[in-house]
Structures are given as structure tokens and as C-alpha cells.
Amino acid sequence: MTSLVHRVCATGPLISRIVAALFGGYALAALSSVAVLALPMSRPQAVLTGMLASFLIYAGAVIWVFAVRSALKAWVGLIVVAVPLALAAWSVS
Amino acid sequence: MNTRDKVRVAGPGIRQSMSDLHTWAGLLLGWVLYAMFLTGTVSYFKDELSQWMRPELARQSGVPDQAVVAQRVADELGNIAPGTSQWSIRLPDARNNSAYVFWRTSGRSPGQQRAFGEGNFDPATGQKVSSRETLGGDFFYRFHFQFHYMPVVWGRWLAGVAAMFMLVAIISGVITHKKIFVDFFTFRWGKGQRSWLDAHNALSVFGLPFHFMITYTGLVTLMALYMPWGENAAFKTPAERQQLSAELSAFTQPGKPSGQKVALASVEDMVRQAEERWGRGNVGRVNAVHPGDAAARIAVTRGDAGRVSMSPQYMEFEGSTGKLLSVRDNVGAAAETRGVLYALHLGRFSDLELRWLYFLVSFMGTAMVGSGLVMWTVKRRQKLRNPDRPYFGFRVVERLNIASIAGLSVAMTAFLWANRLLPHPLEGRADWEINAFFIVWGLALLHALMRPVKAAWVEQLWAASVLLFLLPVLNALTTQRPLWHSLAEGDWIFAGMDIMCWALALLHAALAIRTARQAAGASSKRKADRHAPIAVASSEGAR
Numbered sequence: 001m002t003s004l005v006h007r008v009c010a011t012g013p014l015i016s017r018i019v020a021a022l023f024g025g026y027a028l029a030a031l032s033s034v035a036v037l038a039l040p041m042s043r044p045q046a047v048l049t050g051m052l053a054s055f056l057i058y059a060g061a062v063i064w065v066f067a068v069r070s071a072l073k074a075w076v077g078l079i080v081v082a083v084p085l086a087l088a089a090w091s092v093s
Numbered sequence: 094m095n096t097r098d099k100v101r102v103a104g105p106g107i108r109q110s111m112s113d114l115h116t117w118a119g120l121l122l123g124w125v126l127y128a129m130f131l132t133g134t135v136s137y138f139k140d141e142l143s144q145w146m147r148p149e150l151a152r153q154s155g156v157p158d159q160a161v162v163a164q165r166v167a168d169e170l171g172n173i174a175p176g177t178s179q180w181s182i183r184l185p186d187a188r189n190n191s192a193y194v195f196w197r198t199s200g201r202s203p204g205q206q207r208a209f210g211e212g213n214f215d216p217a218t219g220q221k222v223s224s225r226e227t228l229g230g231d232f233f234y235r236f237h238f239q240f241h242y243m244p245v246v247w248g249r250w251l252a253g254v255a256a257m258f259m260l261v262a263i264i265s266g267v268i269t270h271k272k273i274f275v276d277f278f279t280f281r282w283g284k285g286q287r288s289w290l291d292a293h294n295a296l297s298v299f300g301l302p303f304h305f306m307i308t309y310t311g312l313v314t315l316m317a318l319y320m321p322w323g324e325n326a327a328f329k330t331p332a333e334r335q336q337l338s339a340e341l342s343a344f345t346q347p348g349k350p351s352g353q354k355v356a357l358a359s360v361e362d363m364v365r366q367a368e369e370r371w372g373r374g375n376v377g378r379v380n381a382v383h384p385g386d387a388a389a390r391i392a393v394t395r396g397d398a399g400r401v402s403m404s405p406q407y408m409e410f411e412g413s414t415g416k417l418l419s420v421r422d423n424v425g426a427a428a429e430t431r432g433v434l435y436a437l438h439l440g441r442f443s444d445l446e447l448r449w450l451y452f453l454v455s456f457m458g459t460a461m462v463g464s465g466l467v468m469w470t471v472k473r474r475q476k477l478r479n480p481d482r483p484y485f486g487f488r489v490v491e492r493l494n495i496a497s498i499a500g501l502s503v504a505m506t507a508f509l510w511a512n513r514l515l516p517h518p519l520e521g522r523a524d525w526e527i528n529a530f531f532i533v534w535g536l537a538l539l540h541a542l543m544r545p546v547k548a549a550w551v552e553q554l555w556a557a558s559v560l561l562f563l564l565p566v567l568n569a570l571t572t573q574r575p576l577w578h579s580l581a582e583g584d585w586i587f588a589g590m591d592i593m594c595w596a597l598a599l600l601h602a603a604l605a606i607r608t609a610r611q612a613a614g615a616s617s618k619r620k621a622d623r624h625a626p627i628a629v630a631s632s633e634g635a636r
């Protein structure tokens with residue numbers, strides 16, 4: 001039992017980071033691709049700009065998630081960026 | 094809290110975490126990436142490969158008159174696809190000796206969303222070509238981003254995930270690397286793991302801008318599939334969506350026909366007008382909606398050569414009168430950025446020299462992925478607690494490496510062999526060429542699982558080498574276009590293919606010889622270490 005707890009403690013943060021990278025990163029990229037519609041450009045151009053930028057944002061998010069010191073910090077960073085993007089996305093859709 | 098936890102709280106250095114990220118992002122989809130890289134690399138010569146795979150189609154000494162060909166094929170389509178709502182002709186150009194056409198088939202059954210007919214047409218006659226049925230170089234091209242035996246959308250998603258892993262692997266790889274340029278000039282030959290690392294670094298750093306560009310632009314080619322959220326939020330009606338697709342492509346969805354039959358005006362004249370604008374031989378496609386109807390529209394598009402952009406540029410004509418309705422020659426800034434990135438990925442604007450450069454750097458990218466995969470095992474083999482019985486994951490990686498690297502060379506060559514050996518005509522011939530590719534690849538995997546590791550590498554590399562070496566011989570025996578003939582004719586597509594086969598045969602032979610030698614070196618070293626010659630002799634093969 002204790003060994004199980006120990007294993008969870010040891011691998012939990014890693015799994016948390018992997019989830020943050022794969023899904024958190026995608027969510028952030030998707031959110032930014034919608035938020036870009038708030039920019040003063042025509043809709044087709046804004047949509048394309050959002051798509052073009054999304055992969056770089058996704059990649060950047062993944063790097064962030066694994067570069068910071070703790071899994072918690074990784075999530076907090078993603079959320080801090082996601083909040084203004086979500087507001088912008090909510091304002092246009 | 095013990096010391097181990099403290100270390101974890103303090104966290105490993107960023108270089109270490111990036112190194113781990115690089116290792117695992119690279120490994121997990123490394124085999125998929127290797128296959129994407131290699132099939133993508135050969136796709137830079139897909140049109141030439143297609144010509145080689147249809148040897149019955151005569152060599153084209155110059156670009157045929159595109160306007161005349163367009164008229165011929167359009168007439169033929171009136172015969173074989175009357176009442177179609179849409180057709181599109183990709184005209185023959187400097188690299189294509191046939192016209193490729195697809196058209197909507199009229200009989201739309203309820204369950205069927207879209208039904209298409211397709212075929213290659215002879216520029217000289219306008220008729221469907223009578224060459225052997227084959228997907229040609231398009232097989233490698235399509236496999237490169239959508240694989241096979243699975244729904245197209247799944248394959249494209251898999252390719253997208255793999256490309257995203259690649260992008261992360263590239264960025265984390267650069268961060269890992271402290272002395273990136275110093276290391277670039279360092280090469281330690283014959284030093285086992287160090288040599289693999291140096292080779293991997295050199296291949297990666299030399300082509301770094303290319304590797305980054307090709308990975309990112311690869312994602313861009315299918316970005317609307319991977320990131321549809323902005324589009325979904327911005328556009329609610331089909332008309333709004335049309336605004337977006339007009340920025341991306343010259344194809345339009347056919348609206349309602351008038352129902353009144355009117356013959357198509359001269360397609361030849363329309364193409365002539367486009368040639369005046371973009372130059373002779375520089376027309377890409379002729380797209381028609383509702384040909385033969387009063388509401389017919391024809392779009393003549395600019396070719397991909399001569400501009401680094403895939404953005405739509407076309408002239409639209411009224412089908413019934415041939416009157417020029419509009420000219421579209423620019424798109425918005427973001428759309429043009431996407432058009433340029435798309436073009437950079439495909440490299441269709443390249444002249445011959447640039448195309449070879451694309452091929453070579455992309456080939457280095459393939460070698461980068463391959464050397465990375467091999468390095469994973471080389472690095473860990475030294476630390477194995479019991480080299481006679483490596484752990485399961487190690488054995489999986491080791492075997493998959495063989496089948497996906499050496500085995501893929503054998504399978505791709507087998508595809509070309511099948512093209513020459515399968516009888517013609519044969520029901521489902523094009524599919525059988527592809528099945529042959531996968532059957533051989535499957536056999537390579539079986540072989541990799543059953544044989545000792547080094548033996549499997551060496552045997553598969555030799556198999557690829559021999560198959561490649563004999564392909565020009567097979568070509569000479571089964572077609573009217575052997576090497577001496579193509580050289581005499583100045584047919585550089587066929588001659589180039591034969592010579593490339595020999596060059597690649599040499600490369601595989603060199604790799605086979607090197608691998609065989611390394612095996613001897615490694616086991617003799619271990620003999621000295623472990624004083625157990627008999628156990629060691631088969632250590633590499635222990636499963």
C-alpha cells in the first residue's frame with residue numbers, strides 16, 4: 001500500500017505534466033485561435049492568423065510545461081495565459 | 094521527505110528536462126516520423142516517380158500546348174462524364190506527361206456524401222491513358238500525410254500529432270544543446286555512442302532551419318483540420334465559410350444549375366488568355382462547375398512553378414460564352430502567409446537544382462530521425478544490467494527500429510518492383526502494388542522479431558541494397574526503356590531513376606558493411622569485459 005502511494009507520488013506530477021502538455025497545450029492553442037477574432041482584422045484573415053499561430057503556441061506551451069520546476073507551476077502558467085484569452089474569445093463568439 | 098524528494102522539488106536543470114522531453118517526444122512517434130520523412134523526401138520527385146511508374150506513356154520532350162490539351166480533355170469529359178456538376182483538369186507541365194482529372198459522378202446515392210471519378214489522360218489524344226494502373230508517386234505522397242488502410246481523416250490526425258511531437262522535439266533539442274555550433278564541428282569517428290550523438294547533431298544542426306520549417310509548414314498544410322475552432326466561431330453560414338475557402342483555394346462548390354443546356358465555349362481560348370497573363374506552360378488547372386449548363390463557370394488557375402505561393406490565382410470565365418468574369422490574383426495578408434508556407438512545404442516552385450537541395454536536406458532530416466531512434470538504444474545498451482536479457486521496452490524499440498528504418502527501404506523498393514512485375518491489366522492492380530508494399534514491410538517486421546538484432550539489421554540493409562541494385566535491371570527486362578536507351582535519348586527521368594537506385598543501393602550496402610563491422614567490434618569488447626565469449630556471441634540476439 002505504501003509502495004503504491006509512493007509510486008503515485010513519484011509519477012503523479014509527471015502524468016500531470018503530460019496531461020497539461022497534451023491537452024492543456026491544445027486547449028490553449030485552440031483558445032488563442034478563437035481569441036484572435038477580437039483583433040481588428042477581417043474575419044477570414046483573423047481566422048487564418050489564429051490557425052497559423054496556434055501550433056507555435058501549442059509548442060511553446062509544451063516547452064513551458066516541462067521547463068518549469070513543478071507540475072503545479074506548469075498548470076498555473078497555462079491558466080494565467082488562458083484567462084485573458086478566454087475573455088477575448090468569449091467577447092467575440 | 095528524503096533526499097530524493099528534495100532533489101525533485103529543486104527540480105532537475107532545464108537542460109536535463111528538455112533533454113528528457115526531446116528523448117521521449119522523439120521516440121514515441123519516431124517510427125511514424127521516420128516513415129513520414131522518408132516518403133515525404135521521395136515525394137519531392139513524385140511527378141518523376143509517377144512517370145517512371147507509367148513506362149507506357151511516352152517521354153515528353155517539351156511541354157505540350159496546354160490550351161490544346163485542355164480542350165481535348167474537356168471534350169473527352171463531355172463524353173465520359175456528361176452531366177457532371179464539377180470537373181478539374183490538372184494540365185500536363187514540365188514535370189507531368191499526362192493530365193490528371195477528377196470529376197463528380199452524378200449518381201449521388203443517399204449514404205454517399207461525395208462521389209468522384211478520376212483518371213490520367215493522354216495529352217496527345219485526350220483519352221484516358223492506357224498505361225498500367227498505378228497510383229505512382231502519389232502513393233508515397235499520400236502515405237506521407239494520411240497513411241493507408243485507415244480513414245483519411247484519422248491518418249491526417251496521426252500525421253498532425255506526429256508533426257507536433259516533432260516540433261516539440263526540435264525546440265527541446267535546441268535548448269538541450271549548450272554548444273550547438275561548437276558541437277557541429279566536432280566529430281568523433283568510431284566511438285560508439287559519441288559518434289551516433291555527433292552524427293545526430295550534425296544532421297540536425299545543418300538542416301535545422303529546414304527541419305523546423307518543414308515541420309511547421311506541414312502542420313500549416315492541414316491547419317483547418319487541426320484547428321477548426323476559430324473558423325467555427327467566426328462563421329455560421331455556408332456563405333460566410335465560402336469567404337474563407339475563397340482565400341485558400343480556387344475550387345468553388347457548385348451551386349444550382351439552371352437546367353438549361355448550353356454547350357461549353359472554347360476552353361482553349363480561355364487557357365490562351367491565362368497564358369497571356371502568366372506565360373506559356375504556366376497554367377495549373379482548369380476547373381469547371383456545371384459544364385454544359387447555362388450557369389457553367391470555368392476557372393483557369395495559375396501553375397505552382399514560378400511563384401512561392403499556393404494561394405489561389407485564377408481567371409474566371411462564363412462557361413457558355415467564354416467571357417472573362419473576374420481575375421483573382423491576390424488574397425489577404427494572413428492567407429498569403431499561409432500560401433507561402435504551404436508552397437515552402439511542397440517545394441513545387443523549385444527548379445531542378447533547388448529540388449535536389451530539398452531532397453538532400455530532407456534526406457538528412459530522415460537520417461536525423463533515424464539516428465535519433467538508434468541512439469536511444471545505443472545509449473541504453475551500455476547501461477543494461479543484463480545485456481543478455483534486455484528489458485521488454487528496450488527490445489521493442491530495438492526491433493521496431495530495424496523494421497521501420499531498414500524495413501521501410503525494402504518495402505518502398507518492393508513497391509517499385511511490384512509496379513514492374515504485376516501483370517497488366519489486373520483487377521485492382523494499383524491496390525496490389527500498395528498491398529505488396531505493406532506485405533513486404535510486415536515481413537520485414539517479422540524478420541526483425543525473429544533474427545538476432547545485428548543480423549536483422551545487416552540482412553535487411555543488404556536486402557534493400559540488392560533490390561535497389563537490381564531494379565534498373567528489372568526495368569531493362571520489363572520495359573522498352575532500359576538505361577542505355579534512356580541515356581541515348583537524353584531521357585533524364587528514367588536514367589536518373591536508374592542511377593539513383595544504384596546510388597541508394599551503394600548507400601545501403603555501406604550501411605550494411607558498417608553495421609556488420611560494428612557488431613564484431615562491440616562483441617569483442619564485451620568479450621574482454623565479461624570473459625564469457627559464448628554467451629556474448631549471441632548476446633545481441635537474445636530476446
